[in-house]
């Protein structure tokens with residue numbers, strides 16, 4: 001039990017509570033805090049919030065037609081004003097949402113409210129926490145804390161009763177309309193379409209050809225993809241280990257050193273340089289810096305971009321959207337455009353064996369096969385989330401990008417969040433029982449068979 005007053009920020013996607021936010025709420029409840037659940041959403045989210053009142057929480061729905069179409073910058077503004085009214089001791093949120101997955105709002109709130117941010121809690125024991133970056137500490141009052149999926153939200157007791165959801169619209173919040181919704185959002189979605197990054201022509205073979213396919217892939221000469229200079233932007237500033245990415249998309253790629261700089265210092269530097277496009281390596285520290293600096297500069301920030309190009313003089317940022325099934329082209333209408341991006345995978349490992357959910361029952365056999373080929377192991381997020389393989393090996397949008405000579409996808413369905421990170425591989429070989437699995441559209445060779453047949457002598 002604690003005296004703490006905690007605001008938990010919640011997001012719903014297709015009626016489902018974001019599981020990361022569910023973990024944050026469960027931790028607050030477990031601690032016995034005085035909890036207010038806050039969600040900024042269309043009126044249709046009221047039912048879902050009402051159900052949560054059965055857990056004994058106060059529920060606030062922030063909704064107004066004026067807020068519709070808000071990007072992270074204006075969402076941060078609206079939520080910050082709501083939090084000011086609630087004056088909580090702590091603010092809890094999920095590390096990311098399952099649809100947008102940007103994780104930008106908490107650091108933006110931190111900048112607006114002058115509250116410290118503690119990202120990525122992996123262990124929670126009342127006031128003591130451990131974060132993904134390893135720090136173990138007690139929770140400082142005032143902080144904004146983000147949680148990994150470390151808990152499942154409890155079910156309400158059958159005897160519990162529903163409470164009222166408070167609806168706060170702009171007659172309650174009295175916000176500046178120019179800073180809300182589409183008007184207050186510097187990023188704009190130009191178009192969205194089905195993602196095809198890294199698509200390949202798949203030739204099917206049988207399980208007995210597995211070794212021959214690997215040998216063929218290993219002997220293949222790696223071709224460098226031609227870069228189209230007409231699509232390049234004049235000048236890109238970049239922070240972190242993403243020189244190659246910046247050079248790929250700009251005539252001039254200029255490194256910046258952000259170490260030891262606060263968001264105020266960094267904003268001043270960008271303004272004095274007249275920077276128009278700034279890329280940030282997608283690592284926790286720089287993602288936070290990007291979000292905080294976007295608040296101070298008003299830049300349009302687009303997270304987890306997979307590619308960029310120049311089109312009619314605009315800098316187009318491309319990222320997966322709507323849970324990743326769709327790719328969106330986004331522009332910044334502000335003077336500056338910020339994007340977070342992963343480094344290009346280093347061609348260090350010759351062969352990577354990637355383990356998907358379908359491969360988990362064969363882990364010992366795969367480990368010894370990988371040893372035989374000198375292959376490195378990697379995994380999908382489902383496997384990592386289940387705690388079977390360490391997080392560092394996760395390949396994908398929220399993991400790492402890889403570019404080995406040969407990428408062997410074992411029991412992987414081929415979600416866009418996964419395939420967007422293997423586009424740089426020399427050859428992709430996929431093994432999956434489902435001939436229609438999406439992974440085959442992103443593979444050079446396919447074995448539509450059970451993994452167990454790879455181990456037959």
Ligand SMILES: Cc1cc2nc3c(=O)[nH]c(=O)nc-3n(C[C@H](O)[C@H](O)[C@H](O)COP(=O)(O)OP(=O)(O)OC[C@H]3O[C@@H](n4cnc5c(N)ncnc54)[C@H](O)[C@@H]3O)c2cc1C
Nearest residue numbers: 101356357358380381396397398399411412413415433451
């Ligand atoms: C915002 C967001 C970010 C994400 N980031 C990532 C990320 O970084 N990386 C990532 O990987 N995912 C990510 N995901 C998750 C992604 O959408 C998929 O859910 C995930 O990649 C699926 O993992 P999987 O292929 O292992 O499992 P599944 O989709 O369950 O696929 C398992 C496959 O195994 C096959 N199979 C089953 N048994 C066998 C067998 N015996 N032999 C052969 N094949 C078999 C099945 O046919 C199936 O195709 C993200 C999702 C979201 C919403």
